[in-house]
Amino acid sequence: MLDTPHILLPGPTPVPERVQQAMLRSMSDHRGNVFEPVLARVYARLAALLHVGNAGRVAVLPASGTGGLEAAIQNFFQPGDHVLSVETGLFGKRFKEIAQAMDIQVETVAFEWGQAFDEGQVLEVLERTPVKGVLLTHNETSTGVLNPVETLAPRIRALPHSPLILVDSISGVPSVPFNLMQSQADVIIAASQKGFMCPPGLAILGLSGRAVEHVLKDRRGRHYLDLRPYLDGHLPYTPAVSLIYGLDAALELLDEEGEAARLARHRQLAQMARAFGEAAGLPPLVGENVTSPTVTALSVPAPLTPADLRRQAAERGLQIAGGLGPWHHSAIRIGHVGAVDAADLWGGLGILAHMVPNPLPALEAAFTAWKSPSPVFS
Ligand SMILES: *Cc1c(COP(=O)(O)O)cnc(C)c1O
Numbered sequence: 164m165l166d167t168p169h170i171l172l173p174g175p176t177p178v179p180e181r182v183q184q185a186m187l188r189s190m191s192d193h194r195g196n197v198f199e200p201v202l203a204r205v206y207a208r209l210a211a212l213l214h215v216g217n218a219g220r221v222a223v224l225p226a227s228g229t230g231g232l233e234a235a236i237q238n239f240f241q242p243g244d245h246v247l248s249v250e251t252g253l254f255g256k257r258f259k260e261i262a263q264a265m266d267i268q269v270e271t272v273a274f275e276w277g278q279a280f281d282e283g284q285v286l287e288v289l290e291r292t293p294v295k296g297v298l299l300t301h302n303e304t305s306t307g308v309l310n311p312v313e314t315l316a317p318r319i320r321a322l323p324h325s326p327l328i329l330v331d332s333i334s335g336v337p338s339v340p341f342n343l344m345q346s347q348a349d350v351i352i353a354a355s356q357k358g359f360m361c362p363p364g365l366a367i368l369g370l371s372g373r374a375v376e377h378v379l380k381d382r383r384g385r386h387y388l389d390l391r392p393y394l395d396g397h398l399p400y401t402p403a404v405s406l407i408y409g410l411d412a413a414l415e416l417l418d419e420e421g422e423a424a425r426l427a428r429h430r431q432l433a434q435m436a437r438a439f440g441e442a443a444g445l446p447p448l449v450g451e452n453v454t455s456p457t458v459t460a461l462s463v464p465a466p467l468t469p470a471d472l473r474r475q476a477a478e479r480g481l482q483i484a485g486g487l488g489p490w491h492h493s494a495i496r497i498g499h500v501g502a503v504d505a506a507d508l509w510g511g512l513g514i515l516a517h518m519v520p521n522p523l524p525a526l527e528a529a530f531t532a533w534k535s536p537s538p539v540f541s
Pocket residue numbers: 173174227228229230254300302303304331332333334354363
């Protein structure tokens with residue numbers, strides 16, 4: 164095996180060469196005339212990509228995605244506030260745990276692993292429980308489910324108490340569709356090492372105009388992660404200069420490909436992975452109508468085990484993810500988020516074909532899905 168593993172992981176994801184090159188740039192004054200225009204361009208491109216609108220803002224924090232979630236909680240809520248956590252897997256639960264660690268009172272509505280949230284049920288809970296905020300997971304990475312945030316959020320916003328809507332889309336945007344303004348959500352949280360095709364280390368937040376107004380003026384309980392200076396694009400402390408150069412190059416690549424082509428690419432990859440799993444004897448764990456464009460969870464029936472599959476794949480130079488939580492011993496997850504194209508996925512499926520019961524039908528099914536992606540899939 165050569166020293167470059169092929170990764171089909173839901174993070175970290177492959178870093179394109181242009182992004183790698185951009186990060187080699189020499190250090191310069193982070194308030195000087197080399198870095199500042201780059202930062203301004205990054206902020207402008209992010210604002211457009213996340214559709215934050217004229218009154219909205221973005222923030223780029225030196226943190227992994229979880230740091231972005233924590234910053235969001237800290238900047239909008241105080242100990243004693245009530246929020247509703249809507250959970251469809253492990254990452255939804257983590258979002259809640261961050262709030263609980265800050266002594267925020269959390270009501271939970273949880274759905275079974277492999278299901279998307281039910282909008283009616285969430286609204287019903289909210290109608291009888293006025294809360295200050297709602298925590299949603301857009302793309303639940305532990306199960307490979309895409310939740311209908313864009314249809315639920317406007318309905319939450321329209322409730323009489325109109326809670327703030329915080330959305331963990333760390334494994335979602337920009338590989339899955341999201342428009343902050345249209346969705347009427349308030350805060351979207353993403354991270355550099357997933358759809359943004361960079362190494363780990365940056366949390367990216369998009370805030371609605373209403374969210375900008377709601378950022379707490381009282382700074383108690385936070386300092387480094389006080390969002391206000393970040394929102395102005397004047398990064399208050401030494402930023403992750405190299406990562407921001409990388410993000411600048413990645414945003415340029417995203418622009419070049421264009422949104423429609425990018426979203427279609429990820430949908431097609433998801434269809435290929437599902438079709439492969441179905442025919443290989445590794446049935447997908449979630450329904451096609453809720454399947455994520457960026458991560459596919461496949462069940463691994465005995466006598467195969469996820470650990471064996473992953474080890475054998477790794478021996479052949481391919482890294483895939485295991486199951487999490489209740490699916491730890493029964494699932495693998497194939498990531499196709501960020502800079503992954505059909506050639507990359509074909510390489511991975513070819514390696515997996517070595518180990519599954521029905522390799523040739525599986526490759527044929529993936530080929531069919533590749534040639535003619537189904538319009539049903541959204
Ligand atoms: C990856 C991920 C996280 C955690 O992000 P880190 O960058 O590892 O801190 C949180 N939520 C979701 C949905 C994720 O996919």
